Amino acid sequence: MFDLCFSNMSSRNRNTESRDTVVGSREAMPMASGDCSGCGTCAGNCPTKAIVIDGGWKVDLGRCIFCMDCAMVCPDGCIGEAPAPDYALTREELIVSADTDIESLEKPLDPSVRRMFKGSVALRELDTGSCNACEVDLNCMSNQFYDMHRF
Template structure:
């Protein structure tokens, strides 16, 4: 017992101070993409043609990027000769609607909080049931990380529970394969109303790399109503946490110092 106590003292305080401060992210981190249509040479479609999920389009209004389809793979950056697309270190990506995930010249409209009645119900105690609807386990792993001492999701009153009957909502990962469709619907039905649905990752939002495959449903939006979209492949734990706290109206813009 003494050895355990001494080891704990040596380790110090491990929980990050987020949302008061944003911890430093590694240089390889890929956050919110930025588009600069002014750099596009006339007729160049290199970034559009390189995208494996058709997340990028180009029309008379310039470049558009669908965060719900984006795999953050950098194929577009490597293909573009003019640097019209780049990834920033901004971890904030979550939105309330599917349409808001389409980036153009306007800034991303980050997720707004639930209405006052829902915030009173869920704002201080939110229980979630996670449903892996055919996922590869990457998004699931980053959801699990939120329960570690570093992020300590429980300090915000948010917990994952074993039964949908004990939950206030469900968190969906994966493209919703045909084999998981009934299981997802049964889980959704088992959650008492009112309830929330949160789609995490490109697969859950659009089908991700499996988009338009006949064995998937291109995400969960066509199966159940979605209250929060958290894009990424997979989204960073900070991105997920940011979206959850915004939904509950518990997030002020953190300092980067």
């Protein structure tokens, strides 16, 4: 019982040979080719459990942190990078399967919508006595787990 409680507290061992292999890109998502055998190694290694092998390979881009650990452990080598969509209007559009047409994901954003949301993310300075707790929270928003550019 305690093993289950403490299993989420430890981090996974990650490849630390170079920064390029450790840090994924927000602009590239994992995508399986048609050669996927469905072994589930990638799903078991995904730190956010974003990959599901249920009726075919699927990745939830709402949970994916774009670390590309799945591509590193795939025994068949069938997971590669594909351009990630810039936005989704529904939660279901964030779930991408191996059969998804990549071209359909890259739909252009309507200019009126772009104009409406342009500059909507604004960072404000908050100083509460310079204990740096607020700055730590703000710095945490720019790492690959809580990437504020995605929101």
